[in-house]
Amino acid sequence: MDHDSRRRQIARAVFDLISERGMEGATLRDTAARAGVSMGAVQRCFSTKEQMVAFVMEYMNQRITDRVQAEIPDTANPATAMTTLEHTLAATLALDQPSRAETRVWLAFTAQAAIDPALAAVQSEEYAGLAKLIALLISAAQTHGHAHPDLDPDQEAEALITLTDGLNIQLLLGRHTPGSARTALHHRLNGLRIN
Amino acid sequence: MDHDSRRRQIARAVFDLISERGMEGATLRDTAARAGVSMGAVQRCFSTKEQMVAFVMEYMNQRITDRVQAEIPDTANPATAMTTLEHTLAATLALDQPSRAETRVWLAFTAQAAIDPALAAVQSEEYAGLAKLIALLISAAQTHGHAHPDLDPDQEAEALITLTDGLNIQLLLGRHTPGSARTALHHRLNGLRIN
């Protein structure tokens, strides 16, 4: 088997373990067992557990990014910027089972980042990229008269990301249903819309 | 020393350890050392580590509740309900060093609650209590013409709590400063205000 694909295979196993049992559930032995390989294989792919965890964080970020990008149409259509914006933000929410798993992992890494500045820096970069994308969609909506023109796209993007973070926590705790979260997001976006 | 006060003393030690090193930093040995007692004392106060952690969660919730309650004036003054509302919500934010520590612990427990329904149920109750208080303040503001009358206090309370959760994450990751978080909260509350 290819080296990189094995790394991804192992990362997937770690991802599942963290999603089910939290950060402490990601031991080398359980990871190897879940991935269907031996411990030696894991140690060959990642020289240390810390490196493995760091790789899994990138893997998680990639999965989230992929899910978000899937909502962006190939041909940029400014006429539907607001709809694209809503779908993009919804893509970051824990609305179904796979995204719930991702969000649990995200929360575990976020808690880790809160006590590890190195992880915080990485996640901050990730947020910055998402914020840039959201701000771009807001700008597009503004130039076509679908969003209030006197809003700062960057500031509004930050606010929307803050909203989705809060919604995700409430979703994981069961205080929001997928439906109510969607409604809350839609209601919040009404504050941007013109018509 | 009194039994209950020793439990609180130990809980405080666990609290600090979790705040600094996360959930995994709360070992029995380190807890005992930090609290200045022996391991035997810890084991006498809490028959198992799981019970100890559960007690620490209550301890954390109590600290947050205390901080919030301190913002509620003794004599309910409906004329300043909106101000009280803003101060109350600000009390849940990680704006200074002590509240940052509390919020790190809160995030650690929230991540745990995401994979443990029992913890999620407890935290859900805690949220419900806070939401009730927020909704009450909104209602008071409405009856005195300081808040838009056609808003659902309960729904708005949920939205505000969701906002503070998101702000806290951004604060811990360093993507919000205390000042920008205060501004974001104030700006959000402008949506409720009448004058």
Next chain:
DNA sequence: GCCGTTCCGATGCGCTTGCATCGGAACCTA
């Protein structure tokens, strides 16, 4: 076809963990 290199599964090691055990100090009751 043989050897050198690369890879990997298995095992061992040192360490830490939560928990059980036990001897003695401290304190209350009579």
Next chain:
DNA sequence: TAGGTTCCGATGCAAGCGCATCGGAACGGC
């Protein structure tokens, strides 16, 4: 003050951890 109970500090123990080690399998160049 003697005896009994309560408490606690120290130590032991089994399990699990990350990591190092090593023998053998698989593969490629000459």
